[in-house]
Amino acid sequence: MDNTDQHESDHSLEAPPRLVSTLKEISRHEVFIPRHISRAILKTAQEHLATRAERRFGSIREWMLWPALAAACVFVACIAWLLTTRPHYAREDFNHDGKVDILDAFALARQIKSSAPLSTTSDINGDGVVDGRDVALIATHAVQLKRDNGS
Amino acid sequence: MKFLLTILICALAAPLFAQQPAEESPVRFRAVDIYVDSSNTPLAAYQLQFSVTNAVAKIVGIEGGTHPAFRQPPYFDPKAIQQERVIIAAFNTDKPENLPTGRTRVATIHLEIIGAERPAYELKLQTAGDSAGNKIPVTATCEENRSE
Numbered sequence: 001m002d003n004t005d006q007h008e009s010d011h012s013l014e015a016p017p018r019l020v021s022t023l024k025e026i027s028r029h030e031v032f033i034p035r036h037i038s039r040a041i042l043k044t045a046q047e048h049l050a051t052r053a054e055r056r057f058g059s060i061r062e063w064m065l066w067p068a069l070a071a072a073c074v075f076v077a078c079i080a081w082l083l084t085t086r087p088h089y090a091r092e093d094f095n096h097d098g099k100v101d102i103l104d105a106f107a108l109a110r111q112i113k114s115s116a117p118l119s120t121t122s123d124i125n126g127d128g129v130v131d132g133r134d135v136a137l138i139a140t141h142a143v144q145l146k147r148d149n150g151s
Numbered sequence: 152m153k154f155l156l157t158i159l160i161c162a163l164a165a166p167l168f169a170q171q172p173a174e175e176s177p178v179r180f181r182a183v184d185i186y187v188d189s190s191n192t193p194l195a196a197y198q199l200q201f202s203v204t205n206a207v208a209k210i211v212g213i214e215g216g217t218h219p220a221f222r223q224p225p226y227f228d229p230k231a232i233q234q235e236r237v238i239i240a241a242f243n244t245d246k247p248e249n250l251p252t253g254r255t256r257v258a259t260i261h262l263e264i265i266g267a268e269r270p271a272y273e274l275k276l277q278t279a280g281d282s283a284g285n286k287i288p289v290t291a292t293c294e295e296n297r298s299e
Contacts, residue, residue: 102198102240139226143238
């Protein structure tokens with residue numbers, strides 16, 4: 001049989017009118033499903049879907065566990081480093097404001113004048129005594145002309 | 152006649168051979184007063200940078216101010232002498248009532264000015280503090296001392 005003949009035969013294929021009317025009749029009628037069967041189907045479907053979802057998320061959790069743990073360790077290490085590391089100040093930076101100026105010399109001079117106990121770090125020139133010479137050393141440092149930054 | 156002509160020529164040519172008068176030296180000295188105005192807060196410490204911006208003057212000396220608290224010459228780098236820039240600073244640990252308030256002359260900078268050009272100055276306040284060592288807002292100005 002050649003293609004032309006088959007094409008013609010396809011056109012000639014028509015369902016019998018009775019079959020067509022019967023099928024149309026079926027779709028009009030509701031199919032009755034008892035309530036207990038409907039519930040059982042629903043329950044089974046829910047259980048099935050829940051198991052699948054749990055399996056999927058469970059695998060994600062496993063995959064995320066180690067990177068999350070590593071990130072937490074890094075975070076804790078950073079916090080510990082920030083808490084334990086003190087900023088480094090110049091020896092002459094007596095008031096710890098990040099720069100050496102006349103206020104550092106002034107702060108030390110005030111402390112010497114008030115007879116408050118002085119720490120060994122105040123002994124700027126390292127002669128074993130905290131006195132006006134240490135103050136003068138800070139002041140001299142404060143007014144020093146530096147060629148690099150123009151201060 | 153010849154004799155008179157010779158004398159005349161010699162008289163006219165004399166200025167050409169005469170020694171040229173030395174050029175008057177344009178070097179002169181000037182004093183610049185430095186003022187700090189701390190308003191109502193007693194001024195206990197200051198630090199500022201003074202510079203001549205057009206390079207026609209050199210620093211030759213620095214002296215203290217008028218108020219007893221800052222009468223002593225301020226701290227400065229000796230390397231600044233014969234330069235155009237200096238950082239000056241001073242403090243006083245006296246009681247607040249003995250410290251200056253308002254506009255106070257804290258120092259005078261002596262300059263040697265070279266040439267006829269008028270020097271230009273720049274004053275940068277670096278810090279100032281009250282008697283407790285706290286930073287305070289102040290205004291620093293400078294002006295040429297005309298009395299010299």
